[in-house]
Amino acid sequence: MRGDRRVVVTGLGSVTAAGAGRDALWADLLAPPSPGHRPVDGWDATPWMDRAAIRHTDRCTQLAVAAAELAVSDAGGAKTLTASGRPEHAGVVLGTALAGVTTMERQSLVREARGDKRVSPFVVPMIMPNAAAAAVSQRFNWQGPCETLTTACSSGTHAIAAAARLIAYGICDTVLTGGTEAAAYGTVLAGFRNMRALSGTGRTRPFDSGRDGFTVAEGAAALVLEAEDTAQARGARILAEVLGAASTADAYDVTMPLPDGSGAARCMDLALRDAALAPSDVAQINAHGTGTLQGDLAESRAVQRIFGGDGPPVTSAKGATGHVFGASGALEAVAVVLSMTHRLIPPVQGLTDPDPELAPGLDLVRGKPRPWTPGPVLSSSFGFGGHNGCLVLGPAGA
Template structure:
């Protein structure tokens, strides 16, 4: 028998807010987290892109210093978001062997790895920190969360580029259905705003170069879009069976109704242009939710603001929803918070849950002339969703042809 899985806690540290609720309010207000970078290395290395969307609140200012020192920034952000989410869920009392962690990252402890390399070259092997490997490994955020909350059911890590944390949520859904845990901390984190990644993404012409106006650089579906904006942060959702949530009197934001994961097997960076794999993931999520495309009332699009990627996603949505895709309120929230890579799907899942709960789709900022090849219903202001039951899908697609989609239903 299929179990009903619900979202009972949310936590986030993002470019537009230090908490999930602050981030949501900033999103509704149309704020942007993209800013010029104030680091010496920007000018020293003559980077072609001089802005990004850094976390608004530095995680080492929130965590105790001894804890922060032993964690890469990606793990710091993960722990900050997890602590908020667990507290928001009412700090459930649970057998540690029934508490699981499904986490993710796209790149992992990049700052730790590259700082250690600099130390080795400049100061020799004896000065490389003994905690370097435990700090840089991709499973470090999952391990940090597991150890902090004594989650012993399991602590798993997904690395599927920009689809990572949505895939982690699909895994959490499936693990709860399988009875591997009663409560799961699920999400993702990323802290990869580094000169190397900025240079590399810029070299492949994936980043916007609007250095003179960072706040308007991410422009999903706009005819003048020229690439995404690097972001950093973390987002965590507490998900559990409805039976467990009701038994402990938990508040419920929304239902995590289903998920789907597919692969394009097409190109290492470019999406399959007709949206075949992406549309299949949407269908799988709706099938798991016991729903049809006609029931969907809101879409949180991946929409990174790249010329090719945005249109490929539109093709996928047209495959699923047909002409009706022009009527469904669509939000492309990366325009505000940037692209958090492995952390972005979980953040957008939080925004999607709040959208169906509060009956309003968040705005898509910076669209001044909508691309005729992307005939979607978007708005630079929040859009009301109505009083009827809501069903939304949230899409995430990543380099390597990874597609992950979740369905979220109002309760």
């Protein structure tokens, strides 16, 4: 990655329908889910927040705070991370696509039924997209940059890239990054259904010939990124390294990807250049793979453009996790690091019969996890609006 400092991953946290923590996510990636959307049923924020804070935050902020707590704890705890006494060198960069939209919908119904005077005075700080990042910075008293990135379903990936650059360029020593989403509700679900993006069978089947769209999930995923020098100085356990990142726009259509995959391919190419790697160095692709007809076709063409007909193994987490929109890139980055830790590539859940229309040469991991010697991984995310984001993550100490 361009910049003067290497950027390492020292902590992981996630909260999804499968539960809280990295073990729950890893188990989830290895088993097919039950059909249907994947909200975080029975969500209880009280282990992480007091009741007053819970009343005044959207669920997406609560999930982000929980994931951030888990990641910081995984990295050794907030006290350890700010032991250098430089909270102004610790930052937060989170991604979200739809932020407090559920609170907005509920409050709109209150207003419609009972008038302006019954709208919560907290509605604005609850719905604003930066609410989750702000809550995390307050929680840890981290006073460096605190920002929110929103590029639809590529938000999480772009957030991690932005966070890594804050470290690579010497602005921060530590950044809590990731993504959060809690929009599996009401009008958002109806809108996705009516645009024919949701799976009628309730299964996300990336790259399968029978794929019919995605299922919607809620969740948050967080990573603690640190400068390699300060992480080593404190004796941190290093899980992985952020080797490169890139961002491009299709400049084509608000929902449809460029059919030839050229915009996504350019992003993959730039990310590999940022990492100073050749396509042949890549040991795994963690695809966006949403299970939509056009999206998977375009992504397969992008992969073929960069890797030819002999690329590395390809997996997609969404067959297991469902689509967490703005958190998906972060959740998948966590999945990539877990893949390195466990030396296994989880299969594409829901994939039984690869679509013959896909560009040739995709080595899709299916059926069962594939034993793997960790190497650089390309993780891609694409969002409505034509946003493309790619990260290159490498194993620790490579």
